[in-house]
Amino acid sequence: MDHFPKEKTAETRVEMAMTAIRKRIRSRQATSGVRLPSIRALTQQLKISKSTVVEAYERLVAEGEVASRPGSGFYIAGHLPPLSIMENSPTLERDVDPVWMTRQSLAADEQLLKPGCGWLPPSWMPEPEIQRALRAHARPGQANLVDYSTPQGLPALRQRLSRKLMDRSIDATPDQIILTESGTHSVDLLCRFFLKPDDVVILDDPCYFNFHALLRAHRVQVVGVPFTPSGPDLKAFEEALIEHKPRLYITNSGLQNPTGATLSPVNAHRVLKLAEQHDLTIIEDDIFADLEHGAAPRLAAFDGFDRVVQIGSFSKTLSASIRCGYIATKSDWVPEITNLKLATSFGAGAFSQQIALHLLKDGAYRRHVNGLREKLAGAMSTTIPKLEGLGLSIWTKPNAGMFLWCELPDQLDAVQVAKNALEDNMMLAPGNAFSANQTANSHLRFNVAQMSDPKIFKTLEKAMKRASKS
Amino acid sequence: MDHFPKEKTAETRVEMAMTAIRKRIRSRQATSGVRLPSIRALTQQLKISKSTVVEAYERLVAEGEVASRPGSGFYIAGHLPPLSIMENSPTLERDVDPVWMTRQSLAADEQLLKPGCGWLPPSWMPEPEIQRALRAHARPGQANLVDYSTPQGLPALRQRLSRKLMDRSIDATPDQIILTESGTHSVDLLCRFFLKPDDVVILDDPCYFNFHALLRAHRVQVVGVPFTPSGPDLKAFEEALIEHKPRLYITNSGLQNPTGATLSPVNAHRVLKLAEQHDLTIIEDDIFADLEHGAAPRLAAFDGFDRVVQIGSFSKTLSASIRCGYIATKSDWVPEITNLKLATSFGAGAFSQQIALHLLKDGAYRRHVNGLREKLAGAMSTTIPKLEGLGLSIWTKPNAGMFLWCELPDQLDAVQVAKNALEDNMMLAPGNAFSANQTANSHLRFNVAQMSDPKIFKTLEKAMKRASKS
CATH class of the missing domain: 3.40.640.10 (Type I PLP-dependent aspartate aminotransferase-like (Major domain))
Known part of the structure; x- marks a missing residue:
């Protein structure tokens, strides 16, 4: 019986190797053709013996999860699970996942305040002009x-x-x-x-x-x-x-x-x-x-x-x-x-x-965008001091447009601030959703066209305060 | 000098191998991650010696077209040309390429007769009803x-x-x-x-x-x-x-x-x-x-x-x-x-x-499709005898819909018939555009809703006659 603990450890190592291989299969990292890492590569990566890796692969082949092709290595057997673009991201939290951001922005909830939204409010868009164009095209023979x-x-x-x-x-x-x-x-x-x-x-x-x-x-x-x-x-x-x-x-x-x-x-x-x-x-x-x-x-x-x-x-x-x-x-x-x-x-x-x-x-389009530029410039100049008043700093003052990229004071966690704001029915856009290297942990993107409601600044202040305490 | 011809032949063989590898690179068949065939595989496929393949790979590496990674084979170096979905098809002629078919169908030429088209003519569609819906949605507050x-x-x-x-x-x-x-x-x-x-x-x-x-x-x-x-x-x-x-x-x-x-x-x-x-x-x-x-x-x-x-x-x-x-x-x-x-x-x-x-x-939609079904049934029953009169056989009589899949008499070449018809300003749909195995060389798809013009049958007859002579 004295070799039992050793056996068990070897067993555990094989299982660990199997888990590591299974993880690769599920993550689909191996997109380029279902080929799995070689025995040598896995031996080095997992820092375990070659025989353990061989054993792990053999068991997965026996279980039908992996196929071996003589002379050319190991492959994922059968079908991969369908592509997931959300859960596949190793570095992002759900709250700053790009897909989650999109879904938040598209949420139909009209009560939701959306200073984190990426487009203009419907009331800023040329609805009457579009209605006129629709009527013109609704006449017989006018349009395809x-x-x-x-x-x-x-x-x-x-x-x-x-x-x-x-x-x-x-x-x-x-x-x-x-x-x-x-x-x-x-x-x-x-x-x-x-x-x-x-x-x-x-x-x-x-x-x-x-x-x-x-x-x-x-x-x-x-x-x-x-x-x-x-x-x-x-x-x-x-x-x-x-x-x-x-x-x-x-x-x-x-x-x-x-x-x-x-x-x-x-x-x-x-x-x-x-x-x-x-x-x-x-x-x-x-x-x-x-x-x-x-x-x-x-x-x-x-x-x-x-x-x-x-x-x-x-x-x-x-x-x-x-x-x-x-x-x-x-x-x-x-x-x-x-x-x-x-x-x-x-x-x-x-x-x-x-x-x-x-x-x-x-x-109509030209007149509309001329008007938009004026309106956005106005919103920009009223929003900047309000955000600065709350302690945020503006990364650069844009020449035009709707976006302001701001840094929170005291290295506050933007995800935490966004979570707090969401509880008060306001959607913010935390910086790391925009950052491949996750270097914008204290940043938020604001849309000045979505910030006419004074409630927004109160909710933001509250969300920041709660984040600084946590 | 007596070994010169042999040298030249070896040289030719290396060049042949290089051409074969270049062809793979350009065809992008090797989609699964820019990996090229192994030396052994290529030796077998091209039926040439291993040393010839090695020499070909080495030259391509020297020219920068191929990269070698020690222990893991040869890869396409640098960027592939952009994806081509049209020219990449080894088996299809341009005239029956699916993309070509789409472009023909979408051609804006109103003079073109389109019995090969895949949809209904505009006059069969509920334009007045759509116009009414557009007007309803052009009223303020009615729509997003x-x-x-x-x-x-x-x-x-x-x-x-x-x-x-x-x-x-x-x-x-x-x-x-x-x-x-x-x-x-x-x-x-x-x-x-x-x-x-x-x-x-x-x-x-x-x-x-x-x-x-x-x-x-x-x-x-x-x-x-x-x-x-x-x-x-x-x-x-x-x-x-x-x-x-x-x-x-x-x-x-x-x-x-x-x-x-x-x-x-x-x-x-x-x-x-x-x-x-x-x-x-x-x-x-x-x-x-x-x-x-x-x-x-x-x-x-x-x-x-x-x-x-x-x-x-x-x-x-x-x-x-x-x-x-x-x-x-x-x-x-x-x-x-x-x-x-x-x-x-x-x-x-x-x-x-x-x-x-x-x-x-x-x-409006229900009434429209009810009407469509009647109209299509009528067009189907008048079109079938006309096509049969020209010697075409109907593969199966559909229960409904717009399509008829027909075989030309005397194993006439459908591509040739389609080419002839196109010269007379009529677009046909040759069978092999629909066939992965290219087994429909004498078939055509017809759309009964696009065949009210009697000219169509005359043009078809002429196109078939010319094809039977060629």
């Missing part, structure tokens, strides 16, 4: 209400968009434009086009939280590069290019989400030079362009669609319900991106495109 | 015209859909329904959820051509199982399950595209039994359900959402421009499919959902 749109989308709208881009020195002919359902749909299509599983993508840290969720759905790796008030930190950007050989960089050049910062011309030039040196493609998400007062530099303008692809939409400035986004890219890439769009969503909605065109043509 | 929809989509529409499904003995609560932009969007989301690159998917042969393009975008392998007038060939289906261990089977149970056949109850039972034995998930695409006269058996009704997921849309029966599809699935899968939808398209369009609901509620 039943058929698919053409593969690239309504030619007259692409023409209009081409002229709009020209105003920002971005030279895209209508043939270089593909209409989509939304900005997110545009980015998603481009990810399908450029990425394969396990590729590396650079994101700004912080950046729009849904990029993290979107890229998880593409099974790629994200590298966060610290963002500064004039663009990405160039030293860290270059290091990331050298170390990770990323396929893509996805960014907002103007009124970045969540910081409100705008890329400086010098930074734009340097980013493009590095991109060229390291054969990097850039997706420039320009959905806030119409909220800017003057034409800020755009990567697509500097680059001329050599390695930059630009996307945009009307979701943030016109309506999230009238689905219409676009991709502007070099001509070479247009056919295959269009093919991918057709294969994965067939045609886009002709009707939304017609409504957007109507509002662009009759000047 | 600017905001996002809730994560799963408009609750009242999901309730309505739940009742509609109940009429077909499909028991889905509103909570089990997720609204999407379209049927294709629904299938695409489910592919993201269930599939990883290199998985195997079973399709009916023939089946809806866009499934082929969609699955290429997901980088999976397709296995075609011959389709019979009562459903898939069960023997071939079982063999495919055993041999290929597929993750999914995607099918239309009712009024299958392109054959118009409807799954028999016995076949449905057997398919589900096999699915259970082999742990197969089934996506039942039911977009033609409302065109049926009676309630045919549905896999989702038999199965109760255990391993069947059902999708549908209003694109074919109401409007392709009012984007609204759905997924009905077991409760367990709802959160993650919704997460994937949010991550990849943010919200779906609230407005389209409201228009669809309006037309369902006021009875």
